[in-house]
Amino acid sequence: MVSPAIALAFIPLLLTVLIRCRFYFVLFYRAVLVRIWRDCVTGLSREERAYQYVLTHATPGDPESILDAFDVWCSKVEFISTIGPKKGKVLDRMLMEQSPLTVLELGSHCGYTTVRIARSLPLGARLYSVEMDQRNAAIAEKIIRLAGFDDDTVELIVNPSDEVIPRLRSEYGLERLDFVFMDHWKKCYLPDLQMLEGTGLLGKGSMIVADNVLFPGAPKFLRYIRKSGLYEWKVHRATLEYSRGIRDGMAELVFQGIK
Numbered sequence: 541m542v543s544p545a546i547a548l549a550f551i552p553l554l555l556t557v558l559i560r561c562r563f564y565f566v567l568f569y570r571a572v573l574v575r576i577w578r579d580c581v582t583g584l585s586r587e588e589r590a591y592q593y594v595l596t597h598a599t600p601g602d603p604e605s606i607l608d609a610f611d612v613w614c615s616k617v618e619f620i621s622t623i624g625p626k627k628g629k630v631l632d633r634m635l636m637e638q639s640p641l642t643v644l645e646l647g648s649h650c651g652y653t654t655v656r657i658a659r660s661l662p663l664g665a666r667l668y669s670v671e672m673d674q675r676n677a678a679i680a681e682k683i684i685r686l687a688g689f690d691d692d693t694v695e696l697i698v699n700p701s702d703e704v705i706p707r708l709r710s711e712y713g714l715e716r717l718d719f720v721f722m723d724h725w726k727k728c729y730l731p732d733l734q735m736l737e738g739t740g741l742l743g744k745g746s747m748i749v750a751d752n753v754l755f756p757g758a759p760k761f762l763r764y765i766r767k768s769g770l771y772e773w774k775v776h777r778a779t780l781e782y783s784r785g786i787r788d789g790m791a792e793l794v795f796q797g798i799k
Contacts, residue, residue: 563785570619578618587650587679590620594683601688603659610652615782622652623723623751624781627790631721631749634792635660638747640718644708645669646701646732647724649676651683654696657721658689666693668712672700672724701728705735717741722750729753729761737770737798746795754789755780762791770796 575586582589590613598609607625614620623631631653639662648654648671658667669684671677677698684694695712697704701724708714720736722729729750736742753762753775765773771793780786 563783567619567780567783567786571621574618585675586618586620587676589618590614590650591679591682593617595686598686600686603655603687603689606655606683606687607652611782619782620650621752622649622781623656623790627751627776627778627781627788628653628656630776630778630790631656632660634747634749635719638719639665640747641665642714642717643667643719643721644717645721645723646728647671647722648680648696649723651680651687653721653723654680654684654694655687655689658684658687658694661693666695668695668697668708668714670697670699670701670704670724672698674698701732702735705732705739708741709739714741716743717746720746720748722748723752726752726756726758726761729758730764733761733764742795744795744797748791748793748795750791750793752780752788753791755786758791765791765793770798772796 578589579585584592590610593613594606594609597612599605607628610622611625614622614624635657641662641664643657643661643665645654645657645667648669654667654669661667669680671680677696681696684696717736722732733748742748748771750758750761752758754777762775765771773791773793775789775791777787777789780788
Protein backbone atom coordinates (compact mmCIF):
# COMPACT_ATOMS: atom_id res chain seq x y z
CA MET A 541 0.00 0.00 0.00
CA VAL A 542 1.48 3.34 -1.08
CA SER A 543 1.34 5.99 1.59
CA PRO A 544 -0.41 9.31 0.81
CA ALA A 545 2.86 11.17 1.32
CA ILE A 546 4.63 9.13 -1.38
CA ALA A 547 1.67 9.49 -3.73
CA LEU A 548 1.66 13.26 -3.25
CA ALA A 549 5.39 13.37 -4.00
CA PHE A 550 4.71 11.98 -7.49
CA ILE A 551 2.10 14.61 -8.37
CA PRO A 552 4.62 17.26 -9.51
CA LEU A 553 6.37 14.66 -11.66
CA LEU A 554 3.08 13.57 -13.20
CA LEU A 555 2.09 17.16 -13.92
CA THR A 556 5.47 17.82 -15.55
CA VAL A 557 5.05 14.79 -17.82
CA LEU A 558 1.50 15.82 -18.76
CA ILE A 559 2.58 19.37 -19.58
CA ARG A 560 5.61 18.33 -21.62
CA CYS A 561 3.73 15.64 -23.53
CA ARG A 562 0.42 17.47 -23.93
CA PHE A 563 0.82 17.91 -27.69
CA TYR A 564 1.44 14.17 -28.11
CA PHE A 565 -1.67 13.37 -26.07
CA VAL A 566 -3.69 15.70 -28.30
CA LEU A 567 -2.25 14.01 -31.39
CA PHE A 568 -3.09 10.55 -29.99
CA TYR A 569 -6.66 11.68 -29.34
CA ARG A 570 -7.12 13.22 -32.79
CA ALA A 571 -5.26 10.60 -34.83
CA VAL A 572 -6.26 7.41 -32.99
CA LEU A 573 -9.24 7.76 -30.66
CA VAL A 574 -11.34 10.00 -32.91
CA ARG A 575 -10.53 7.80 -35.89
CA ILE A 576 -11.60 4.59 -34.12
CA TRP A 577 -14.85 6.17 -32.94
CA ARG A 578 -15.77 7.61 -36.35
CA ASP A 579 -14.79 4.38 -38.13
CA CYS A 580 -17.35 2.57 -35.96
CA VAL A 581 -20.05 5.22 -36.28
CA THR A 582 -19.79 5.85 -40.03
CA GLY A 583 -18.62 2.49 -41.35
CA LEU A 584 -16.19 4.43 -43.58
CA SER A 585 -12.44 4.72 -43.46
CA ARG A 586 -10.84 8.03 -42.47
CA GLU A 587 -9.65 8.50 -46.05
CA GLU A 588 -13.18 7.93 -47.39
CA ARG A 589 -14.52 10.52 -44.95
CA ALA A 590 -11.86 12.98 -46.11
CA TYR A 591 -12.84 12.40 -49.74
CA GLN A 592 -16.53 12.99 -48.98
CA TYR A 593 -15.67 16.28 -47.29
CA VAL A 594 -13.48 17.42 -50.18
CA LEU A 595 -16.13 16.37 -52.70
CA THR A 596 -18.76 18.55 -51.03
CA HIS A 597 -16.54 21.54 -50.16
CA ALA A 598 -14.13 21.91 -53.10
CA THR A 599 -14.50 23.04 -56.69
CA PRO A 600 -13.85 20.27 -59.25
CA GLY A 601 -10.94 21.04 -61.54
CA ASP A 602 -9.43 23.55 -59.09
CA PRO A 603 -6.35 22.07 -57.33
CA GLU A 604 -6.10 25.01 -54.91
CA SER A 605 -9.69 24.47 -53.81
CA ILE A 606 -9.01 20.74 -53.32
CA LEU A 607 -5.96 21.46 -51.14
CA ASP A 608 -7.78 24.12 -49.12
CA ALA A 609 -10.66 21.74 -48.38
CA PHE A 610 -8.20 19.05 -47.31
CA ASP A 611 -6.40 21.50 -45.01
CA VAL A 612 -9.65 22.52 -43.32
CA TRP A 613 -10.71 18.90 -42.83
CA CYS A 614 -7.31 17.84 -41.44
CA SER A 615 -7.01 20.80 -39.06
CA LYS A 616 -10.64 21.18 -37.94
CA VAL A 617 -12.33 17.80 -38.40
CA GLU A 618 -9.94 14.84 -38.25
CA PHE A 619 -6.18 14.54 -38.28
CA ILE A 620 -4.65 12.86 -41.30
CA SER A 621 -0.95 12.82 -42.11
CA THR A 622 -0.18 14.78 -45.26
CA ILE A 623 2.61 17.26 -45.89
CA GLY A 624 0.24 20.09 -44.94
CA PRO A 625 0.34 23.74 -46.01
CA LYS A 626 3.48 24.90 -44.18
CA LYS A 627 5.89 22.23 -45.36
CA GLY A 628 3.90 22.18 -48.58
CA LYS A 629 5.03 25.71 -49.38
CA VAL A 630 8.65 24.59 -49.00
CA LEU A 631 7.94 21.73 -51.40
CA ASP A 632 6.25 24.16 -53.82
CA ARG A 633 9.38 26.32 -53.85
CA MET A 634 11.64 23.34 -54.56
CA LEU A 635 9.46 22.26 -57.46
CA MET A 636 9.36 25.76 -58.93
CA GLU A 637 13.16 26.02 -58.72
CA GLN A 638 13.78 22.55 -60.16
CA SER A 639 11.05 22.47 -62.85
CA PRO A 640 11.31 18.65 -62.98
CA LEU A 641 9.97 16.74 -65.96
CA THR A 642 9.91 13.28 -64.38
CA VAL A 643 8.76 12.97 -60.76
CA LEU A 644 8.32 9.93 -58.54
CA GLU A 645 6.13 10.06 -55.43
CA LEU A 646 6.41 7.19 -52.95
CA GLY A 647 3.25 7.14 -50.84
CA SER A 648 0.20 8.66 -52.52
CA HIS A 649 -2.00 8.03 -49.46
CA CYS A 650 -5.20 9.94 -50.32
CA GLY A 651 -3.74 12.19 -53.01
CA TYR A 652 -3.13 15.49 -51.20
CA THR A 653 0.59 15.76 -51.99
CA THR A 654 0.04 14.24 -55.41
CA VAL A 655 -2.23 17.16 -56.29
CA ARG A 656 0.18 19.61 -54.67
CA ILE A 657 3.07 18.32 -56.79
CA ALA A 658 1.10 18.00 -60.02
CA ARG A 659 -0.15 21.58 -59.92
CA SER A 660 3.45 22.85 -59.64
CA LEU A 661 4.89 20.90 -62.58
CA PRO A 662 5.86 22.49 -65.90
CA LEU A 663 3.98 21.69 -69.10
CA GLY A 664 4.85 18.22 -70.38
CA ALA A 665 6.03 16.88 -67.01
CA ARG A 666 4.79 13.57 -65.62
CA LEU A 667 4.29 12.36 -62.07
CA TYR A 668 4.41 8.67 -61.16
CA SER A 669 2.70 8.19 -57.79
CA VAL A 670 3.11 4.87 -55.96
CA GLU A 671 0.68 3.60 -53.31
CA MET A 672 0.62 0.07 -51.93
CA ASP A 673 -2.78 0.21 -50.17
CA GLN A 674 -5.57 -0.43 -52.68
CA ARG A 675 -8.27 1.38 -50.67
CA ASN A 676 -6.13 4.47 -50.24
CA ALA A 677 -5.15 4.31 -53.91
CA ALA A 678 -8.84 4.30 -54.90
CA ILE A 679 -9.36 7.50 -52.87
CA ALA A 680 -6.20 9.06 -54.30
CA GLU A 681 -7.38 8.30 -57.83
CA LYS A 682 -10.68 10.12 -57.19
CA ILE A 683 -8.93 13.12 -55.63
CA ILE A 684 -6.39 13.38 -58.46
CA ARG A 685 -9.08 13.26 -61.16
CA LEU A 686 -11.34 15.63 -59.19
CA ALA A 687 -8.46 18.12 -59.25
CA GLY A 688 -8.40 17.87 -63.04
CA PHE A 689 -5.26 15.82 -63.69
CA ASP A 690 -5.45 13.02 -66.25
CA ASP A 691 -3.27 9.94 -66.84
CA ASP A 692 -0.91 11.92 -69.04
CA THR A 693 0.07 14.08 -66.07
CA VAL A 694 -0.31 11.71 -63.12
CA GLU A 695 0.01 7.93 -63.32
CA LEU A 696 -1.04 6.12 -60.17
CA ILE A 697 0.78 2.82 -59.59
CA VAL A 698 -0.79 0.47 -57.02
CA ASN A 699 2.01 -1.72 -55.70
CA PRO A 700 4.65 -1.70 -52.95
CA SER A 701 7.54 0.65 -53.69
CA ASP A 702 10.14 -2.13 -53.53
CA GLU A 703 8.34 -3.90 -56.38
CA VAL A 704 7.85 -0.76 -58.49
CA ILE A 705 11.31 0.82 -58.30
CA PRO A 706 13.20 -2.03 -60.03
CA ARG A 707 10.68 -1.90 -62.91
CA LEU A 708 10.66 1.86 -63.53
CA ARG A 709 13.13 1.59 -66.38
CA SER A 710 11.90 -1.61 -68.02
CA GLU A 711 8.10 -1.23 -67.63
CA TYR A 712 7.63 2.55 -67.48
CA GLY A 713 10.42 3.58 -69.82
CA LEU A 714 12.09 5.99 -67.40
CA GLU A 715 15.69 7.04 -68.06
CA ARG A 716 16.09 9.57 -65.25
CA LEU A 717 14.23 10.86 -62.23
CA ASP A 718 14.48 14.60 -61.74
CA PHE A 719 12.58 14.70 -58.46
CA VAL A 720 11.56 12.09 -55.85
CA PHE A 721 9.20 12.71 -52.95
CA MET A 722 9.09 10.17 -50.11
CA ASP A 723 6.18 10.07 -47.68
CA HIS A 724 5.45 6.36 -47.26
CA TRP A 725 6.63 3.99 -44.50
CA LYS A 726 9.64 5.63 -42.85
CA LYS A 727 11.44 2.28 -42.53
CA CYS A 728 11.36 2.09 -46.34
CA TYR A 729 13.14 5.40 -46.90
CA LEU A 730 16.66 4.00 -46.76
CA PRO A 731 16.19 0.74 -48.72
CA ASP A 732 14.16 2.57 -51.37
CA LEU A 733 16.79 5.30 -51.69
CA GLN A 734 19.52 2.68 -52.11
CA MET A 735 17.36 0.86 -54.63
CA LEU A 736 16.92 4.07 -56.61
CA GLU A 737 20.70 4.54 -56.58
CA GLY A 738 21.09 1.01 -57.94
CA THR A 739 18.70 1.59 -60.83
CA GLY A 740 20.84 4.40 -62.22
CA LEU A 741 17.77 6.64 -62.49
CA LEU A 742 19.27 9.28 -60.21
CA GLY A 743 21.49 11.68 -62.12
CA LYS A 744 23.64 14.51 -60.91
CA GLY A 745 21.28 17.19 -59.62
CA SER A 746 18.32 14.85 -59.03
CA MET A 747 16.47 15.99 -55.92
CA ILE A 748 15.01 13.72 -53.26
CA VAL A 749 12.69 15.14 -50.59
CA ALA A 750 11.68 13.01 -47.59
CA ASP A 751 8.96 14.11 -45.17
CA ASN A 752 8.68 13.33 -41.43
CA VAL A 753 12.36 12.49 -40.96
CA LEU A 754 12.28 13.78 -37.36
CA PHE A 755 8.78 12.63 -36.33
CA PRO A 756 7.97 9.77 -36.50
CA GLY A 757 11.55 9.84 -37.76
CA ALA A 758 13.89 8.04 -40.15
CA PRO A 759 17.20 7.83 -38.23
CA LYS A 760 18.84 5.18 -40.44
CA PHE A 761 18.01 7.22 -43.53
CA LEU A 762 19.52 10.38 -42.03
CA ARG A 763 22.61 8.50 -40.83
CA TYR A 764 23.15 7.09 -44.31
CA ILE A 765 22.91 10.39 -46.17
CA ARG A 766 25.34 11.96 -43.68
CA LYS A 767 27.96 9.26 -44.26
CA SER A 768 27.45 8.31 -47.92
CA GLY A 769 28.99 11.42 -49.46
CA LEU A 770 26.56 11.10 -52.38
CA TYR A 771 24.34 14.03 -51.51
CA GLU A 772 24.28 17.66 -50.63
CA TRP A 773 21.55 17.75 -48.04
CA LYS A 774 19.76 19.70 -45.34
CA VAL A 775 16.72 19.33 -43.13
CA HIS A 776 13.94 21.91 -43.23
CA ARG A 777 12.73 22.02 -39.63
CA ALA A 778 9.05 22.54 -38.95
CA THR A 779 6.24 21.30 -36.75
CA LEU A 780 4.17 18.23 -37.54
CA GLU A 781 1.40 19.00 -40.01
CA TYR A 782 -1.89 20.19 -38.47
CA SER A 783 -0.35 20.02 -34.99
CA ARG A 784 1.31 22.28 -32.46
CA GLY A 785 4.44 21.69 -30.46
CA ILE A 786 5.66 18.49 -32.17
CA ARG A 787 8.95 19.05 -33.94
CA ASP A 788 9.40 17.54 -37.36
CA GLY A 789 11.48 18.09 -40.46
CA MET A 790 11.70 17.45 -44.18
CA ALA A 791 15.00 16.34 -45.71
CA GLU A 792 16.17 17.84 -49.01
CA LEU A 793 18.84 15.86 -50.87
CA VAL A 794 20.60 16.71 -54.13
CA PHE A 795 22.36 13.74 -55.72
CA GLN A 796 26.01 14.38 -56.60
CA GLY A 797 26.67 11.12 -58.46
CA ILE A 798 28.15 7.75 -57.57
CA LYS A 799 31.78 8.05 -56.51
